[in-house]
Amino acid sequence: MWIRMRVSDFGLVLHYVGLFVIGTGIAMLVPLITALLFREWAAAFDYMLGSGVALAIGGGLRLMSDGVRPLTHGAALGLTALGWLAVSVVAAVPLAFSGNYLTFLDAVFDAISGITTSGLTVAVDLDHMALSHNMWRHLTHLIGGQGIIVAALSLAIGLRSGAFSLYLAEGRDERIMPNVVHTARFIWFVAAAYVSIGTVALFAVNSYLGMAPGRGLLHAFWISIAAYDTGGFGPQSQNAMYYHSYLFEVVGVFLMIAGTINFNLHAQVWRGDRVELWRNIEVRVLLVNTLILSGLAAVGVAALKVYGPLGAVRKGAYHIISAHSGTGHQTIYSSQWLSELGGAAFAAVILAMAAGGAVSSTAGGIKALRLGVIVKSIIHQVKASLLPRSAVITTRFTHIGEKILTPEVASAAAVVFILYVITYVTGGLIGAAYGYGAGEAIFESVSATANVGLSTGITSATMPVGLKLVYMLQMWAGRLEFVAVFSLVTQVALSVLPDNRRRA
Amino acid sequence: MRLRVLTATILVLSLVGGPALAFADDAMTPAALVIIDRERDGTRVTIEGEAIGEDLHADSRNRWVNILGGGTAVGVFMLNQDAGIIGSYGGYAQSGDVLRVTGVVNVACAQHAGEFDVHAEQVEIVSRGSATTRTPEPWKGVVGIVGVLVFIAQTRWFRYRATREA
Numbered sequence: 054m055w056i057r058m059r060v061s062d063f064g065l066v067l068h069y070v071g072l073f074v075i076g077t078g079i080a081m082l083v084p085l086i087t088a089l090l091f092r093e094w095a096a097a098f099d100y101m102l103g104s105g106v107a108l109a110i111g112g113g114l115r116l117m118s119d120g121v122r123p124l125t126h127g128a129a130l131g132l133t134a135l136g137w138l139a140v141s142v143v144a145a146v147p148l149a150f151s152g153n154y155l156t157f158l159d160a161v162f163d164a165i166s167g168i169t170t171s172g173l174t175v176a177v178d179l180d181h182m183a184l185s186h187n188m189w190r191h192l193t194h195l196i197g198g199q200g201i202i203v204a205a206l207s208l209a210i211g212l213r214s215g216a217f218s219l220y221l222a223e224g225r226d227e228r229i230m231p232n233v234v235h236t237a238r239f240i241w242f243v244a245a246a247y248v249s250i251g252t253v254a255l256f257a258v259n260s261y262l263g264m265a266p267g268r269g270l271l272h273a274f275w276i277s278i279a280a281y282d283t284g285g286f287g288p289q290s291q292n293a294m295y296y297h298s299y300l301f302e303v304v305g306v307f308l309m310i311a312g313t314i315n316f317n318l319h320a321q322v323w324r325g326d327r328v329e330l331w332r333n334i335e336v337r338v339l340l341v342n343t344l345i346l347s348g349l350a351a352v353g354v355a356a357l358k359v360y361g362p363l364g365a366v367r368k369g370a371y372h373i374i375s376a377h378s379g380t381g382h383q384t385i386y387s388s389q390w391l392s393e394l395g396g397a398a399f400a401a402v403i404l405a406m407a408a409g410g411a412v413s414s415t416a417g418g419i420k421a422l423r424l425g426v427i428v429k430s431i432i433h434q435v436k437a438s439l440l441p442r443s444a445v446i447t448t449r450f451t452h453i454g455e456k457i458l459t460p461e462v463a464s465a466a467a468v469v470f471i472l473y474v475i476t477y478v479t480g481g482l483i484g485a486a487y488g489y490g491a492g493e494a495i496f497e498s499v500s501a502t503a504n505v506g507l508s509t510g511i512t513s514a515t516m517p518v519g520l521k522l523v524y525m526l527q528m529w530a531g532r533l534e535f536v537a538v539f540s541l542v543t544q545v546a547l548s549v550l551p552d553n554r555r556r557a
Numbered sequence: 558m559r560l561r562v563l564t565a566t567i568l569v570l571s572l573v574g575g576p577a578l579a580f581a582d583d584a585m586t587p588a589a590l591v592i593i594d595r596e597r598d599g600t601r602v603t604i605e606g607e608a609i610g611e612d613l614h615a616d617s618r619n620r621w622v623n624i625l626g627g628g629t630a631v632g633v634f635m636l637n638q639d640a641g642i643i644g645s646y647g648g649y650a651q652s653g654d655v656l657r658v659t660g661v662v663n664v665a666c667a668q669h670a671g672e673f674d675v676h677a678e679q680v681e682i683v684s685r686g687s688a689t690t691r692t693p694e695p696w697k698g699v700v701g702i703v704g705v706l707v708f709i710a711q712t713r714w715f716r717y718r719a720t721r722e723a
Binding site for chain 2: 100180263291296
């Protein structure tokens with residue numbers, strides 16, 4: 054039996070979507086101030102317009118309900134999916150006026166990419182983009198990386214009821230503190246700590262490179278956000294290649310790894326539980342995966358004999374970590390994936406992107422916990438097949454304490470795994486149908502769905518509109534791990550279809 | 558007769574083929590450079606493009622300058638004194654100097670741990686950069702202010718409604 058949402062539930066959902074949109078309008082004050090500080094007057098007007106439009110639309114949506122009734126679980130899922138979409142569309146308004154996007158759809162593409170921390174971009178002439186517009190692009194990573202719901206919860210704006218359902222609907226699997234609002238605030242605290250450390254370190258690197266203090270600080274802040282929130286945007290068209298610096302890449306790798314670790318594990322380590330760090334199933338999966346895939350990449354790179362040993366390690370390991378963490382910072386040109394890194398490294402990067410980081414982190418993809426659970430389930434099944442039927446086998450794994458592998462946990466992991474794989478393949482087939490090479494199409498599809506942002510060059514302002522829409526859908530659904538999006542689609546469909554129960 | 562035919566052929570080639578031949582010898586863009594035939598790795602090339610951002614420290618004698626052309630930028634490793642002739646770097650408020658750089662292209666530079674770069678041997682300024690005019694559009698500000706006023710009215714209405722229902 055399907056549970057239909059009532060009209061008043063839709064009103065409540067729109068009310069909360071309005072709050073998110075209002076929050077987006079208020080957040081636009083940051084790029085507005087940036088524009089005023091750096092005398093970017095034309096861009097300042099873009100943010101006056103963007104902020105005013107967001108506030109008016111959000112204020113209107115807020116009137117749809119008084120917001121005092123509790124949210125049902127279904128409504129929370131629908132709200133999450135719709136909220137992310139609405140925030141992305143509103144965030145695109147000032148970008149669309151920047152002169153760096155050919156159409157409004159392109160601005161929405163970048164806004165969705167930013168909010169979902171994907172990092173794929175269709176911006177043109179990025180090297181002449183206003184600092185304020187770059188500030189906004191990177192702020193979308195910061196907002197989306199921690200989560201729009203988490204942002205709202207941490208500020209305790211209006212989300213009086215159904216808070217935990219909302220928190221789960223955003224692709225978070227567990228709470229860190231007993232209170233979900235405190236959990237949200239802790240997530241922001243961790244982000245603030247790492248972004249601050251990254252900004253200081255990268256500002257020192259940029260100063261050493263000779264960048265002016267203002268630009269050096271802004272670049273440090275943006276790259277720290279993009280790396281920690283595993284986003285992947287960069288203020289220059291060359292992305293991480295612009296800086297020509299080992300130190301820059303080392304700090305970036307540190308932030309990417311920090312961003313891909315479960316917030317709960319951060320909390321455990323900060324509480325002094327170092328043992329959890331080494332026994333945690335996610336850490337083990339990430340470590341083993343990274344080693345295997347780095348080895349595969351090294352074989353691929355070495356086979357072509359283009360890079361020396363240092364170059365092979367630098368390019369191979371950097372891109373495996375960038376892919377695994379879902380960051381998407383890139384230090385090679387799109388044309389070099391196959392010609393310089395080779396087929397094995399190309400495949401290793403695709404697998405790293407598909408696998409993704411930890412659950413309850415800023416990373417995307419299938420997630421290490423699910424992969425670990427699936428591997429444990431396979432071992433469990435093999436053991437069961439070898440032992441007498443009467444034997445009772447218990448499989449355990451460590452994830453914030455010791456857990457027992459139950460059929461429910463295993464099947465939930467398998468379902469999400471299958472959904473990701475289907476989406477990866479479907480997007481790849483659509484890309485191939487548009488005439489792109491199969492390998493490149495699969496690469497780009499996995500990059501979009503797993504919210505990575507590495508690109509073989511398919512993603513650009515001149516790519517077909519249909520493919521832009523497909524990648525936007527993949528980024529949105531992948532970030533929310535499908536369930537919230539399916540819930541929204543189902544609820545909209547049910548509201549359109551006639552209710553047979555009433556007739557009966 | 559043969560001499561006339563030969564003269565006519567040379568004339569036609571110089572008129573029709575001349576520009577093409579000249580283009581073939583001409584500088585390429587960074588966008589064309591990053592997709593060149595890999596057999597040209599380590600050979601001398603000439604590229605032309607706009608200096609962007611700023612020059613960055615490479616070592617005590619050299620700087621990195623990123624050059625943009627055809628939508629792609631490439632890193633050029635050049636002497637401090639060559640970088641010193643650049644007066645303007647492209648950004649939001651200005652266009653950068655357009656440079657013509659002749660140097661050796663490295664698809665995976667051994668000196669720089671695998672970077673795709675050009676080691677400059679000769680750097681010339683083709684044209685100087687200039688300030689970019691971006692005209693502010695006040696109507697956007699008006700729309701923004703109207704939006705804020707509408708939001709204030711909506712908020713007052715929301716609070717009034719909540720108070721009345723309570």
